Amino acid sequence: MAGLKTDSPTPTALTVHSQSRLLEVAFSDGMEFKIPFELMRVYSPSAEVQGHGPGQEILQTGKREVGVVALEPIGNYAVKPVFSDGHESGIFSWDYLYHLGANQTELWADYTGRLSQAGVSRDAPMSGKKGGACASH
Template identity: 70%
Template structure:
């Protein structure tokens, strides 16, 4: 997700709503999304969450109350949030933010199915990292 699709509109406004825990993003094509911090955190594009290949994704839990502590620009193509749980390695390109915003309903359904399949509650604390973790 590092690159930019030339067809993806650039954001024209971005607001972190701390109280309601959503990132509001308005794009040049008129689309506007309110992306919950939890959704952003659960679908972080980082290797820590996505793994290093298909099937290596790490199911995230206990993120309902996560906040964005800070949001740093990355060039002219992305932002890098620091979440209240310390996670800060995800770089969210404009493409990826547009994807998260436009596909929210499907992404929530997929997340709930993954939780059910794993037999884990959405609010369960994350398991401790194993010694063999990739270190990202």
């Protein structure tokens, strides 16, 4: 996945709302999104969450209260959030943040569907998962 497409909207403002656990993003096309930290965390684009290919995703649970303790810029195309649970290997491109914001309803439905299918609660602690060679912990 390369960097930004040339016609992609870019953020004009990024605001971390620690109390409400939301990342507010205003884009150059006029769209504004409030993306819950939990949604960002469970859809982190890192290999630790996404696995190494389709069907390798690791279902994230117990992330309702997760916070963002830092938001590090990555060039002029992305940010890397540092989450309060120690996760910090996901790089969120502007396109990906836009995708999360624009598709929140569908993404939440997909997430809750996967939780239901797995028979686990959204608030269940993560099972003793040990990641593969790319685990960052």
